[in-house]
Amino acid sequence: MAQELKLDILAFGAHPDDTELGCGGSIIKHIKQGKKVGVIDLTEGQLGSRGSIEQRYKEAAKAAEIQGLSIRENLGMEDGWFRNDKDAQDKVIEMIRKYKPEIVLANAISDRHPDHGRGANLVAEACFYSGLLKVETFHKGVKQDAWRPAALYHYIQDYHIEPDFVIDVSDYWDQKIEAVLAFSSQFYNPESKEKETPISSKSFMDFLAARARTIGRPIQAEYGEGFTCTRYIGVNDLFDLR
Numbered sequence: 001m002a003q004e005l006k007l008d009i010l011a012f013g014a015h016p017d018d019t020e021l022g023c024g025g026s027i028i029k030h031i032k033q034g035k036k037v038g039v040i041d042l043t044e045g046q047l048g049s050r051g052s053i054e055q056r057y058k059e060a061a062k063a064a065e066i067q068g069l070s071i072r073e074n075l076g077m078e079d080g081w082f083r084n085d086k087d088a089q090d091k092v093i094e095m096i097r098k099y100k101p102e103i104v105l106a107n108a109i110s111d112r113h114p115d116h117g118r119g120a121n122l123v124a125e126a127c128f129y130s131g132l133l134k135v136e137t138f139h140k141g142v143k144q145d146a147w148r149p150a151a152l153y154h155y156i157q158d159y160h161i162e163p164d165f166v167i168d169v170s171d172y173w174d175q176k177i178e179a180v181l182a183f184s185s186q187f188y189n190p191e192s193k194e195k196e197t198p199i200s201s202k203s204f205m206d207f208l209a210a211r212a213r214t215i216g217r218p219i220q221a222e223y224g225e226g227f228t229c230t231r232y233i234g235v236n237d238l239f240d241l242r
Helices: 018-032 053-067 086-099 114-129 170-180 202-219
Strands: 009-013 037-043 071-077 103-106 151-155 165-168 224-228
Touching: 009 018, 009 086, 009 114, 018 037, 018 053, 018 103, 018 151, 018 165, 018 170, 018 224, 037 053, 037 086, 037 114, 053 071, 053 170, 071 086, 086 114, 103 114, 114 151, 165 202, 170 202, 202 224
Parallel strands: 009 037, 009 103, 037 071, 103 151
Antiparallel strands: 151 224, 165 224
């Protein structure tokens, strides 16, 4: 059997477009540095007020190409109603063990959309259980080896959350926005005839830029993306810090 691709970073989003909005700049930056990065969408975004499942898949594929992702998969969980249970855990653990990432990125720990916080907890717990030998999962009928990522970080979404660290994404902001706008059914599109939502208005894109400028300012970056973590961050020495 062919060996599965090993990723450096695996980012999870409750919905297609979550990772583009929350950590797209950071994803692009690390890909430019030669890292292999993939995205797993938990749901198909079927409860969204705009667009269709078919559109979301096409948009997700376009956004993946713009960013240069190594892989993008969708677990097909039920938008709005997925739960942090064994069935969902097994699906996420299967992906972690399949791609063996060193770092996992997950939804905001709390946010306006209930799926975001629930997805954050689901992925966080799966990262732990994925390292347990007695938790069994199978991929294509073959039992998987245990694997626990070295680090888990949560990106920031709609609600303001004080970040534990910030990544300068200034050089990659335009490419991030291009990936966001690949989801043309969801975000500002003057040609769309669909119902306007809080994220489809032109002002939302202004908010996105203002948020990134606010987060980036303390580290003297034009645009920044913030992350939180649930355990201490270890560094080799004080010179590791910017």
